[in-house]
Each structure stands twice: as structure tokens, then as C-alpha cells.
Amino acid sequence: MARREKLKNVKKPCPDHEKCIHVINLVIDGEANKDEEAFFYAHVRDCLDCAQYYKLEQSIRAAIRKKLEVKEAPEELIVELKKRVKDSFLNPSDDVS
């Protein structure tokens, strides 16, 4: 159960996670400029936190798009989907021993 803590000790924590999240969202939305994109690609290579956040956000958006095929989803559905994707992300089938 201490698996996640272990990972954190190995990798250094994100120096500026708030900023990273902001940039990651821009990249996912296709609104990042060249500098932001460069920062993003260089950063997610080293930063596990942000790499995971990026994958998570992408999965959420893909899931929403697949489910709805519309651009605007009701807030509750997004929250629900986020929760579900996050759960499966943070608890990948641990059944394999």
C-alpha cells in the first residue's frame, strides 16, 4: 500500500505543480504557445506527477468525448467521469500477484 509513497521518494516532487497543471491544460486544449509546449515536453519527461496528470486529463477528455460526442458536457457528468477515470488510474488492477 505504500507503493505511491515509495515512488514519490524516488522522483523529485514537482517544483511548481500549479504552473505545470496550467500549462498541461493549455497543451491539451491546443492553446499552448511554443514556449509553453517546449516547457511541457521537457518537463513531463522528468516529472512523474505531471506526466500522470497529463495522461489522466487526456483520458478524462477522451472518455467524455466518447461518451457524449458533443463538446459541452454537463458538470456532474464530468465530475463523475473524472472520478471514475481517476480511480482506475490510481488503482490499476492490483489483483495480479
Ligand SMILES: [Zn+2]
Ligand atoms: Zn511537474
